[in-house]
Structure formats: structure tokens, C-alpha cells
Amino acid sequence: MKNMKSEAIFNLRVYYEDTDAGGVVYHANYLHFMERARTELFFTQHLKDYEKCLFIVNQVELDFIRPARLYDQLEVVTKIVELRGATILFEQIVRSALDRNLLFCQGLVRVVNVNANLKPTRLPKSLIEKLSC
Amino acid sequence: MKNMKSEAIFNLRVYYEDTDAGGVVYHANYLHFMERARTELFFTQHLKDYEKCLFIVNQVELDFIRPARLYDQLEVVTKIVELRGATILFEQIVRSALDRNLLFCQGLVRVVNVNANLKPTRLPKSLIEKLSC
């Protein structure tokens, strides 16, 4: 494992589709926000390698700290904390875009690069190099 | 076009995932309910032909009559009103399972049978025969 580049930030607003009858963001939807952020991280930095890969999420651990609400402006902070073999481990935080001390959700998401038969497959070297520093 | 078999009914309960911060079912989710009902209609009656087909929705018209709420018990009534070439037109109603006069949503959904390249493709004869009477 090598040292990783610094964090990437992705911004979004909470819409009705993201909320539930509790008046807050539906818990599973933080996983949507996190995936959008991981995708944009790759698009920003590594488009060609990324599109050659098929990633599937194989483990998540999430803490829901306080509920976000309709129209809240959020940012998702994404850091790669491990990069090994076929897997990438991301640390992700969803916080207020207006007050960065206000955390809504944080967690670890492990994704695996797979081939067309969904079998784990070593990450392309070029991707590892671009993501390391 | 031929006469169609009588209506099929599909039951469901409203969960948090289906609702929004207005405290009611999120409007787009009625399309989820309707697709579950169409799928079960086919599974109940025509499994083998159905799995050979790839259907895509190509037109919807929906009226949202009153909002359904968390934990409501709903039923989706599905009727085939047209069956021609590559397309099937469904009339679907979402109502209370406890009071059938209580309508939440009703609409028309047109689906098209397509091939692997997503081009419209005539419905299998066997399917038309099973769905007609």
C-alpha cells in the first residue's frame, strides 16, 4: 500500500427523492451520495482507467450521526485509505457544505474490481499509480 | 386488438423507502408499485414467455389523486387495455387495500417489447394468446 492523494469533495443538495416520512434523508441514500462522490473522484482524475473497470461494493460500515434534511447543502469528502490487489477502501464523510463541523454520516466503503463474470481482478497498474503519490 | 382477461391485483405495504419528507409516498414511487404489479401479472400467468422478452416503458400518464402514507396497505389493480405489435398498454390503479373506493393514483403505462439492441420487436404470439381471451 502506498500513500494516497488528498481528499476529494463532492457537493449536492438534498431533494424530496432523498428524504423519507421522518422528514430526514433516508438512511440508505447516504450510500447513493457516497457512490456519486466516488464516481466523480474517478472521473475527475482517471476517466479512461475507470471506465475499463467494473467495481462492486463488497463491504460498508456507516455511522449515522445526525439527520440531514430537505434542501440541505451537503458535501461528501472521499479519501482512499487502502489500495491493494483488487480492492479499494474509501473513507467517506457526509457533512454540511455550510458548516464543515456538522457531520451527518461517515463510513468505510470497500469496492472490488471485477471482470465480466464478477470475479475479483487485480486493479490496473495505471490506476494504482494515479491514485497513489 | 382482442378482449383481455380480467384484472390482476397486487398487494403491498408502504415502507419508509417509499415516502418523502412531505410524509407521503414520493410520486415517482407509484411507478415502482405499478411495475411490481405488471411483473407479478406476468409471473403468475406467463413466466416462460415473459423471461424471453425485454420490455421497456415508453409512455406513462399518471394522476395522483390523494397521497398514500407510511404503512398504508395498498393494492395495485392492473388491466391490459391494448395489445398490438410490439406494445402493451396497461391501465393501473393504486388504491387502499382496506377501502377500495380510496384511490391514490391511476394511470396508463405503455410498454414495448424490444430486442437486445433495444429495437421494438413484435410480441411473441404465445404471449398475445395467453393475455387475450
Next chain:
Amino acid sequence: MKNMKSEAIFNLRVYYEDTDAGGVVYHANYLHFMERARTELFFTQHLKDYEKCLFIVNQVELDFIRPARLYDQLEVVTKIVELRGATILFEQIVRSALDRNLLFCQGLVRVVNVNANLKPTRLPKSLIEKLSC
């Protein structure tokens, strides 16, 4: 009814959450895209009046013209075509952000301003004025 201001454009990328096993955007999710676009239209132009209102969708008509795919860059064009009493009628088009002749979905969405009991309620005058020209 008065003449309306010119169209607003909202941009988005298609993520996994938006797609289905057909490899394309799940049909109901175009309604999500359209709601995001309507919300941003209000936020851009009329924040204070908008947050006083509670809008519910009460009618939609959608044509799905061709399927959008994972990572497609889309734009939603939103035009207000009617503004009367408690209701606003929007015409919305989802097209490629890279080739504006490439239409994915278009439709009409009617929303109603309601009070806390979900009863239709006349639009605030200030909102009508800002949305007209």
C-alpha cells in the same frame, strides 16, 4: 395566465443508482431528475417564496424517447407553461448535455401548492409575479 420566463437548464450525470438491469436509466428516475430541475429553478430565482410553499405533483405525462445510460451527461430543460390558481404546469425535457438534439425523455408535470392539510391553496402573488414576465 401570463407569459413565462425563458427556460432553465439543470445538469446531471447518470450514476449506478439511476440505472437498472436493462443497462439504462430506470424509467421512474426521470421523475427524480425533473424534480431536481424544478427545485433548482425555484432556488435560483425565488428561494423565499418557494420555501413557504408545499408543492405536490398531481399529474404527469411522460414520453421515453430513447434510453440514457450509465455516466451519460444529461441536462433537464424546464419551462413553466401555465400558472393558475394553485397549480403550475411544467414542460420538461431530458436531453444529452453533449448533443442537445438527443432527447431521452420529455413530459408535462403539474404541481399543486397545498397547505399543511394538503389542500390546494392559491400560489403566493409574489411567486406568480416572479415567475411571469
Next chain:
Amino acid sequence: MKNMKSEAIFNLRVYYEDTDAGGVVYHANYLHFMERARTELFFTQHLKDYEKCLFIVNQVELDFIRPARLYDQLEVVTKIVELRGATILFEQIVRSALDRNLLFCQGLVRVVNVNANLKPTRLPKSLIEKLSC
């Protein structure tokens, strides 16, 4: 903490809405399936106490073991493994309804009973008693 009643099983079929362009169930949707199962567990056993409570999910750990696919028939097995103060810890498994050795996803979900201000609030005694044995 007391010993808990034996497991509850909830059945479902995978529809298009549940899948993504990878051809499999979208990872976040397992949380939907798990919530449906927890809800039905309460509805089956404890309706009145449950509706007095407002639960929010405050922690999840999920392992995605193999991907479920369109039309798969799944069952969610739900067990309460801890019941203390304001929180309930569930162990949940999503497996094939046709081959119970085929696991798709398993995890722990911690929910907290909250009051109208979303502050943690001790579980009603009656609920604890019904859920223990």
C-alpha cells in the same frame, strides 16, 4: 439484555427498480429489503407499540457476499441480538428463498428509538417484553 425470540423471515422478489446497470441488485437496496423485513417483524408481533415509536437507523455494517439478480426470490432473515435502553441491534441475512445456503448480503443494523425532536428515548417496556423471551 435478555434472550430474544427466534428469527423472522420476510420474502420478496427482485424487480427492475432494485437492480442497476451491473445487472445485479444495487448495493444500497439491500438496506431497503432489511428495513421492510424489520417493519414486518414489528407489524406481525407488536403493531401498537411499534406505531408509537419513531426509529432511526444509526449504524450499519454490511457484507455483500454475492450479487442477487433480477427476478430472484429472496428471503430476509431478521434476528434481534441486542435490546438495551433506546437501541435495538438486528442481525439480518439476505439469502435465496430457493436455496438457503446461497447468501447475498448479511449485516448488523442498529436502530434507535427517538422522540419527536429526534432525541434517543428509552424503548417502551411493553415492546421490550414482547421482543424478549
